[in-house]
Amino acid sequence: MSLERIKIAPEMYEIMPPEYQDLVKNATYGNENRGWKDIGTSKELIEEHSLCAGCPESMAFRYILASLPAPEDTVMVGSTGCTSLVFPHVGIHNIHSLFGNQNAIATGLKRALTVRFPGRIKDVVVLAGDGATVDIGLDMTLQAWFRQEKFTTICFDNELYANTGGQESGLMQKGFVAKMAPVGKTFEKVRLPEIARESGCHYVVNCTVSKPNLIEKVIKNAIHIAREIGPTYLQLYTPCILEIGKNSMEGLQEMRDSEKPTERFAYREYISDQAKELLTEMAAKEKERKAEAKRQLASVKA
Ligand SMILES: Cc1ncc(C[n+]2csc(CCOP(=O)(O)OP(=O)(O)O)c2C)c(N)n1
Numbered sequence: 001m002s003l004e005r006i007k008i009a010p011e012m013y014e015i016m017p018p019e020y021q022d023l024v025k026n027a028t029y030g031n032e033n034r035g036w037k038d039i040g041t042s043k044e045l046i047e048e049h050s051l052c053a054g055c056p057e058s059m060a061f062r063y064i065l066a067s068l069p070a071p072e073d074t075v076m077v078g079s080t081g082c083t084s085l086v087f088p089h090v091g092i093h094n095i096h097s098l099f100g101n102q103n104a105i106a107t108g109l110k111r112a113l114t115v116r117f118p119g120r121i122k123d124v125v126v127l128a129g130d131g132a133t134v135d136i137g138l139d140m141t142l143q144a145w146f147r148q149e150k151f152t153t154i155c156f157d158n159e160l161y162a163n164t165g166g167q168e169s170g171l172m173q174k175g176f177v178a179k180m181a182p183v184g185k186t187f188e189k190v191r192l193p194e195i196a197r198e199s200g201c202h203y204v205v206n207c208t209v210s211k212p213n214l215i216e217k218v219i220k221n222a223i224h225i226a227r228e229i230g231p232t233y234l235q236l237y238t239p240c241i242l243e244i245g246k247n248s249m250e251g252l253q254e255m256r257d258s259e260k261p262t263e264r265f266a267y268r269e270y271i272s273d274q275a276k277e278l279l280t281e282m283a284a285k286e287k288e289r290k291a292e293a294k295r296q297l298a299s300v301k302a
């Protein structure tokens with residue numbers, strides 16, 4: 001779905017919906033420098049969603065979609081939950097999987113795309129809730145990491161089953177009382193980032209979605225490392241403001257409070273040695289690319 005790939009036949013142009021004409025004309029696909037700053041203007045991201053008003057998942061979606069290195073060559077795999085309400089609105093290829101099966105589906109998809117498109121990079125990105133990733137889908141999540149499957153898993157951690165009214169999840173905090181879990185959680189939040197590291201992920205980050213530039217960086221790193229080396233995992237706190245009774249701005253504050261150094265979403269990152277090497281190489285190439293662009297600009301002006 002790059003500008004080159006989505007075209008309207010001239011004879012059909014006038015009858016196509018204005019939104020589609022606009023998408024073809026103004027898409028940022030194919031622009032290597034696209035990022036979260038494009039969310040206000042780029043049509044192919046999400047214009048609308050059916051989440052609760054102000055839900056942090058909606059901004060997380062926007063930042064992630066804007067940060068994909070090659071959206072036109074990306075397939076996202078979703079699972080049942082609040083996230084699955086958003087996928088029908090996004091301009092990125094995506095597959096809905098049976099609840100919990102997302103990492104198994106992504107495995108087959110990534111392998112099939114590699115065979116079907118030799119020599120062309122196809123990114124697969126799983127995006128699912130904590131219930132899907134950690135509880136019902138834990139087997140599929142872990143087995144994909146054990147097998148070193150080359151795709152990124154993103155968990156929108158809202159620490160409960162939001163879509164079904166607030167049941168307890170393995171990532172819920174100890175003692176938390178939810179609408180459908182009135183007794184309170186009796187054990188600690190499962191430490192999935194640590195499990196991901198021990199299960200073979202090459203890049204693991206635990207953080208909130210309060211800082212778009214940080215999200216852009218970790219998404220790009222995770223996808224590039226998954227392409228070249230092996231599995232990567234991002235656990236992003238997207239509080240369910242409906243469950244905790246907050247509005248949009250209070251939801252943002254909730255994230256800021258939870259990312260303080262001693263809190264459960266303080267920024268934590270693990271990078272394997274192989275992945276570190278790759279990031280260093282990529283940074284050197286990027287520096288060279290910028291220097292070359294500067295040289296060319298200077299020669300045009302001269
Ligand atoms: C196989 C299967 N089991 C259970 C359900 C019911 N179900 C739908 S959404 C959901 C919870 C989703 O929780 P989570 O993955 O944390 O996503 P959230 O809604 O919190 O974003 C459950 C249990 C289902 N749809 N399919």
Ligand code: SF4
Pocket residue numbers: 050051052055056057082158162163239240241242243
């Ligand atoms: S129920 Fe919670 S997680 Fe789901 S859309 Fe509403 S605020 Fe967001």
Ligand SMILES: [Mg+2]
Pocket residue numbers: 081129130131156157158159160161162169
């Ligand atoms: Mg959840």
